[in-house]
Amino acid sequence: MRLGEIARVVRSKNAGPFLLTFDVLFADLATFERMRAGGRLTRATVAAAYNVSPNEILEFDWHPFACAVKFSLRRPIPSGAPQDTDVYGAQQHVPLMELEVG
Amino acid sequence: MKDQAPPGEFRILSHGMLGYGFPAASLARAVEAGIDLIAVDAGSTDPGPYYLGSGAPFGARAMVLRDLQMLVEAQEATGAPIVIGSAGGAGGNPQVDWLLEVLREVLRRLGVRKRVAVVRSEMDRSLLHAALDAGHIRTFETGAALTHADIDAACRIVAQIGPEPIIAALAERPDIVLCGRAWDVANVAALPVALGFPRGLAFHLGKILECGGQAALPVEGSDLLMGRLAADGFVVESPHARKICTVESIAAHTLYEKTNPVNLPGPGGTVDLTRARFEQIDPARVRVEGSAYHPAPVYTVKLEGARLAGHRHIAIGGIRDPRMIGQIDRIEADMRDRLAQNLEGRIAPGTWLLTIRRYGLDGVMGALEPVKTPAHELGLLIDAVADTPEIAETVCAMARSLLLHWGYAGRIATAGNVAFPFSPADIPAGPVYAFNVYHLLELADPVAPFPFEMLEVA
Numbered sequence: 001m002r003l004g005e006i007a008r009v010v011r012s013k014n015a016g017p018f019l020l021t022f023d024v025l026f027a028d029l030a031t032f033e034r035m036r037a038g039g040r041l042t043r044a045t046v047a048a049a050y051n052v053s054p055n056e057i058l059e060f061d062w063h064p065f066a067c068a069v070k071f072s073l074r075r076p077i078p079s080g081a082p083q084d085t086d087v088y089g090a091q092q093h094v095p096l097m098e099l100e101v102g
Numbered sequence: 103m104k105d106q107a108p109p110g111e112f113r114i115l116s117h118g119m120l121g122y123g124f125p126a127a128s129l130a131r132a133v134e135a136g137i138d139l140i141a142v143d144a145g146s147t148d149p150g151p152y153y154l155g156s157g158a159p160f161g162a163r164a165m166v167l168r169d170l171q172m173l174v175e176a177q178e179a180t181g182a183p184i185v186i187g188s189a190g191g192a193g194g195n196p197q198v199d200w201l202l203e204v205l206r207e208v209l210r211r212l213g214v215r216k217r218v219a220v221v222r223s224e225m226d227r228s229l230l231h232a233a234l235d236a237g238h239i240r241t242f243e244t245g246a247a248l249t250h251a252d253i254d255a256a257c258r259i260v261a262q263i264g265p266e267p268i269i270a271a272l273a274e275r276p277d278i279v280l281c282g283r284a285w286d287v288a289n290v291a292a293l294p295v296a297l298g299f300p301r302g303l304a305f306h307l308g309k310i311l312e313c314g315g316q317a318a319l320p321v322e323g324s325d326l327l328m329g330r331l332a333a334d335g336f337v338v339e340s341p342h343a344r345k346i347c348t349v350e351s352i353a354a355h356t357l358y359e360k361t362n363p364v365n366l367p368g369p370g371g372t373v374d375l376t377r378a379r380f381e382q383i384d385p386a387r388v389r390v391e392g393s394a395y396h397p398a399p400v401y402t403v404k405l406e407g408a409r410l411a412g413h414r415h416i417a418i419g420g421i422r423d424p425r426m427i428g429q430i431d432r433i434e435a436d437m438r439d440r441l442a443q444n445l446e447g448r449i450a451p452g453t454w455l456l457t458i459r460r461y462g463l464d465g466v467m468g469a470l471e472p473v474k475t476p477a478h479e480l481g482l483l484i485d486a487v488a489d490t491p492e493i494a495e496t497v498c499a500m501a502r503s504l505l506l507h508w509g510y511a512g513r514i515a516t517a518g519n520v521a522f523p524f525s526p527a528d529i530p531a532g533p534v535y536a537f538n539v540y541h542l543l544e545l546a547d548p549v550a551p552f553p554f555e556m557l558e559v560a
Contacts, residue, residue: 015361017147017537018243023357059361066353072361076469080150081536082487083457085468087150
C-alpha cells in the first residue's frame with residue numbers, strides 16, 4: 001500500500017522561505033504505531049523518494065500527540081526567487097504520498 | 103467594555119489573514135458571546151519576497167477594507183482592542199502606511215474616531231551594520247552568514263517583533279495597534295501576557311489562532327477562530343455555527359508550517375509543548391493545558407530582507423508533438439547553446455537567467471521530481487530574469503523564437519513547434535525579488551528599536 005492510501009493527510013508547505021516541511025497525519029494511534037514499527041517510512045525511504053541524501057532530511061520525527069510524522073527539507077530554490085517552481089511549497093508532497101509503506 | 107468577561111477568562115477573536123474574508127455570521131456570534139481582544143494577522147512570508155522587496159501591499163484593497171470595517175464595527179459593539187500584525191503582507195513602512203490609509207477610510211465611512219498606536223519594524227541599515235560588526239547577528243535557516251553587502255543589497259529589512267513592543271503600546275490604551283512585521287503569535291498574546299496570563303499558554307493559543315479558522319472543521323474558506331484563555335489552560339472554539347474544533351484538528355494545526363511542532367522558537371524564547379494536553383470538552387471545543395515557555399538567554403528577533411533579483415519577461419506555450427516531447431531535454435540544451443551564440447558580444451553572460459519550466463514533465467517539482475516520463479502535451483513557461491527589462495525581453499523573445507522553429511532530429515512538422523495562446527506571446531512580468539536576509543538579531547532591549555507612535559484617527 002502507498003502512504004496516501006493509509007494516511008489521512010499528506011502535505012507539504014513552506015516553513016519560512018528556505019525550508020519545505022512535510023506532514024503525514026494518521027487517523028489513529030494504532031495506524032501511527034503500525035507505521036512507526038513497519039520500518040518502511042523512515043528518514044532513508046523519504047530521502048530516496050526525493051532523491052536526496054538522508055542527512056538532507058531535517059528533523060524527521062514521530063509525534064504521537066498528533067498521530068503524525070514530520071520532516072523538513074531545504075528548498076532547492078528559496079521561495080519566490082528566480083527559478084523557483086512553487087512559491088508556497090504546497091505541491092511537493094506527491095513522492096511522499098506515493099511511497100510504498102506496505 | 104459592554105460585555106464584561108467572566109472573571110478569569112479572556113476571550114480572543116482571531117482573523118488569520120486580513121483580506122481573506124470571513125462569514126459575517128461568525129463575527130456576529132463572536133460579538134454576541136463577547137470578545138476581549140480582536141487579533142488580526144495581515145501578513146506572512148508565504149506569498150514570497152515580492153511584497154517585502156517592492157513595498158506593494160498583499161491582498162485586494164476592497165477585501166482588506168471589508169474585513170477591517172467589519173472588525174472595527176465589532177470593536178464598536180464590544181469595546182475589544184484590535185491588534186493587527188504584519189501590515190500589508192510584509193510589514194514594511196510602505197505597507198504600514200497603506201494599511202493606515204485603508205483604516206482611515208474605514209473610520210471615515212463609520213464616522214468614528216480611534217486612538218491608533220503604530221509600531222513600525224523596518225530596520226535602520228546603519229544599526230544592522232553595527233550589529234553585524236558587533237557579532238549580534240546569527241545565521242539562521244539560510245545556512246549562510248549575513249554580510250554587509252547583503253544588508254546594502256536589500257531593498258528593505260524588517261524585524262519580526264515579539265509581543266514586547268505591542269505591550270508597550272497597549273499600556274497607553276489605544277483602540278487599535280497597527281504593527282509592521284510581527285510574530286503572528288504576538289498579535290494574540292501581547293495583551294493577555296500584559297494582563298498576567300502565562301506566556302506558555304498565551305503563546306500556544308497564539309500559535310493555534312494565527313491561521314484563524316483553519317484549525318476548525320470543516321475547513322471551507324477563511325474564517326475566524328475564538329480562544330478562551332484562563333490561568334490554567336485555554337479553550338479553542340469556532341464562532342461558526344456549524345464548525346467544530348477537535349483534538350485532531352487542533353493538534354494537526356500545531357504541526358502546520360513549522361519544522362518542529364513540540365518546540366516553537368520565537369522572539370525571546372521557546373514555546374514547549376512537550377507536556378501540552380489536548381482534551382475534547384464537548385463535540386465542538388478543545389481545551390489545552392500544560393503548554394510551557396522557556397525564555398532564551400539572549401532575546402532575538404528574526405530579520406527579513408529582500409533584494410531586487412532582476413526583471414522578468416515570460417512567454418507561455420504548449421507542445422503537442424510526441425517527437426519533440428520525447429527529446430525535450432536535448433532540444434533545450436541545444437537551443438541554449440544557440441541562444442548564447444546569438445547573444446555573444448551583445449548581451450553579457452551573467453546579466454540574465456533563463457528558466458524553462460516544462461509543465462507535464464517537471465514544471466511543479468523541478469529538481470525534486472522523481473517521475474521522468476512526460477505527459478502527452480507539455481506546457482512551456484519561458485522565463486527570462488535579467489539585470490534590465492530590455493535584456494529580459496531580448497532573452498525571452500530569442501528563446502521563444504528558437505524553440506518555435508528548432509529543427510530537431512526527426513521533425514516532420516516543419517511549420518512550428520510550439521502553440522502560443524497569446525499575441526503577443528511575450529509578457530513583461532515586472533521586477534523579481536529574492537529573500538537575502540533571513541537571520542536572527544540579538545537585542546538587549548526588545549522594545550527600544552520599535553517605539554510606537556500614537557495617532558488620533560478620524
